[in-house]
Amino acid sequence: MNKKDKEFSGYKRSFAVFKKFYSRKNSVYLVSKKDEELEEFYVLKIYRGKDRINRREKEEFFLKSLRKSSINVPEVLISEGDSMLIRYINGGTILDMLIDFEAGKNDAGNTFYRVIDIINDFYKYSLDIKGKGYILRDINLRNFIYSNDRIWRIDFEDCSEGRAEEDFGRFLAFILTYDPVFTEWKISEVKKLLEYISVRFESDINMVTAELRKELQSIEKRREVKVPFGRLDKIISL
């Protein structure tokens, strides 16, 4: 039996796989139901590794609660054991958009600002439902999907208590370090975003830039990326 056959036990057996999404931790598939007449797509996420049941439960909790919030999240259809079936959002990730925007060398419109708003809304909403501030933590641009003029958030496994400034700083670090890193275009987008954060929210902007720097150091360690730290001055001289 190959790995995929072993993974597809129970209800999963009635689904056919169309493709596998990029995931470092889990197995995430685009699937459809074998006997369904009108072919509809779903995403089947099989959690792997340490704590997988807890991670699935945490993700289920946030996906279900956020349906009542202003943040767009896909509907959960089945959630049990180490897997979850959710509705497929037909669109590209924000990383795909970043690459397209930069190739066209125009600005990103309001797309990145809307991601900033999602980060802030999530933090505020968690204060309401949990009485504590939670952050998304995994701010990878592949965890935001653009579809029908809406931005959807997926992937809540790594959420934990924190301050919105951490997510803001991390988001900016991610934008700067996708290949090619620290281009003039990326620097100019990030400067505008920092300004937006500082006028729009009651955020501690020094904390945002400290998080940005911290995340850049961590990215340099975990990816094969050389960060030109000298160029940070161009951004942080607000």
Ligand SMILES: Nc1ncnc2c1ncn2[C@@H]1O[C@H](COP(=O)(O)OP(=O)(O)O)[C@@H](O)[C@H]1O
């Ligand atoms: N509901 C969904 N609709 C469309 N694409 C999805 C959906 N859920 C996941 N994906 C795709 O699968 C990838 C991995 O899913 P994700 O939940 O982020 O898992 P991981 O924790 O392994 O990163 C995403 O980056 C995205 O491309």
Ligand SMILES: [Mg+2]
């Ligand atoms: Mg992800």
